[in-house]
Amino acid sequence: LGTRDATNGFCLFSDDPIEKDLEHYLEPLAKLCDVISKWETALREKGSGKFENSRVIQLSYKNRLYWKHTIKCETDKERLLLCYQTNSQIVQGRFPLSRELALELASLMSQIDMGDYSLEKSRDVGVGLKGLDKFYPYRYRDALGAEQLKDVQELLVSKWMLLKGRSTLDCVRIYLTCCRKWPYFGACLFQAKPRQNPESNAASGAIPVAWLAVAEDALNVLELSTMAPVARYPYSSVMTFGGCQDDFMLVVSHDDGGGCEQKLLFAMSKPKILEITLLIADYMNALGHTVPGTPQMNSLTRNGSHRSLRTSQRPTLGGGSAVATGFSTNATTTAHNTLNSHATHTLNSNHSHTLSSSHHAGGGSQPGT
Structure with missing residues (x-):
């Protein structure tokens, strides 16, 4: 794969046979056949014993433990995987950024994923929409009307065209350099409802829902919408x-x-x-x-x-x-x-x-x- 051994923090995950947005970390010593068997058994139990041949287990390989001091040791493939993993967080609203920065990063991902914007691609009227679907945050895209959506597509394409000739490695470097400026880059985020205010330990004034950001040295509580820090527990x-x-x-x-x-x-x-x-x-x-x-x-x-x-x-x-x-x-x-x-x-x-x-x-x- 072009990655380091187990010390790189990357692991295999499987999707869940029942819940759409749930993934499961697979213990490195687990046997893949056992994992598949348990996945299929759980799927059959959901269907009261019926076997669904339209569903198969999906495995993904992504970062689970992120260490800032190992950045210089990362391989090119690991950095590329981090780009796609970070993009997924951005699209799902798990990364704080402005509309302008979201477009810049979407253009970089378009160059990484689809290469130079060429004459052949320009004949595909949906290529800009494809870039928005894959690389632009849902929360920004869903708020757009038809004309606004068209304008954003054109803006994305224009930024993408400016990257013509840029190599994948160069775009990956720019992308990660920008994203790593966020202090919680690489942290795993969990939505949770505090029973009390993390700052006061009192039930009154508890924030409705927050992010728990699990990083290498601390658990951090972040505000849900702005992702501003609320509390930190080393x-x-x-x-x-x-x-x-x-x-x-x-x-x-x-x-x-x-x-x-x-x-x-x-x-x-x-x-x-x-x-x-x-x-x-x-x-x-x-x-x-x-x-x-x-x-x-x-x-x-x-x-x-x-x-x-x-x-x-x-x-x-x-x-x-x-x-x-x-x-x-x-x-x-x-x-x-x-x-x-x-x-x-x-x-x-x-x-x-x-x-x-x-x-x-x-x-x-x-x-x-």
Whole structure:
């Protein structure tokens, strides 16, 4: 593929057989045949035993763990993949940018994806619309009338024409240089509803919905529409995190000398709670923080099925400290349980579903490239 080994932070994901916009990270040690089998089984359960031959599993290869200090080590193919992944976030409204910048980036992606705007392409009256469909944010495009849409198409084509002769590598470099100016570039975003204001720990004044941006060194809370920072919680301050009934729970300590702790709850779907919990754990493992045991899952079933899966734990190294030496996770739960994520996710009715974290002095060592 032209990418580095597992230390590049890229992983395989599968689509979900039930929910359209849900993807599942595949544990690197998982067998592909097992993943396909579980995907097809879940699809049959959805259809009451009927086999749908019109659906097949879709796999994607994209970045999961992003490390700013490894930028110089990225291969050309990794940078190209990052362009397409970032473009997907831009189109879906997960990246803050103006209409003008959106057009500039859309023209760069048109050059990367379709090459020079030529006379042959100019005969295709829909080529500008194709560029908007693939590379322009939905929220800007949907607000346009017919005439406005035509004007934006022409503007996109004119900017695209100015890039004639630019190589793919050159356009990729320009694109990423621009996008990396956003402080949260590379972070994984989750929509969540805070149960209280992250800044005050009070139920009153809680923001309706926010982004949780999971980055290499901290979990950040961003305002939904502007994506402006609301709060930041470095992993060195995190005491406990994970599922707590129907919420994602984060307990942090404050370095104010008082030794006080703050408990934060965010309403999320159970598949997303599992995803964000494992992602934070993998970042902390890679940084050298201690993260004992994965969340305990008593049963994961789908649509009333009585099938259950064994509870598995993240293995520990050296006196109970689960410290990953690379970027890939050791959690065996993910590969086996992700296709059962829509079912009733029983979380020990009388217990919190959490990971506790204690930290080494100095925050641990940085992972190697």
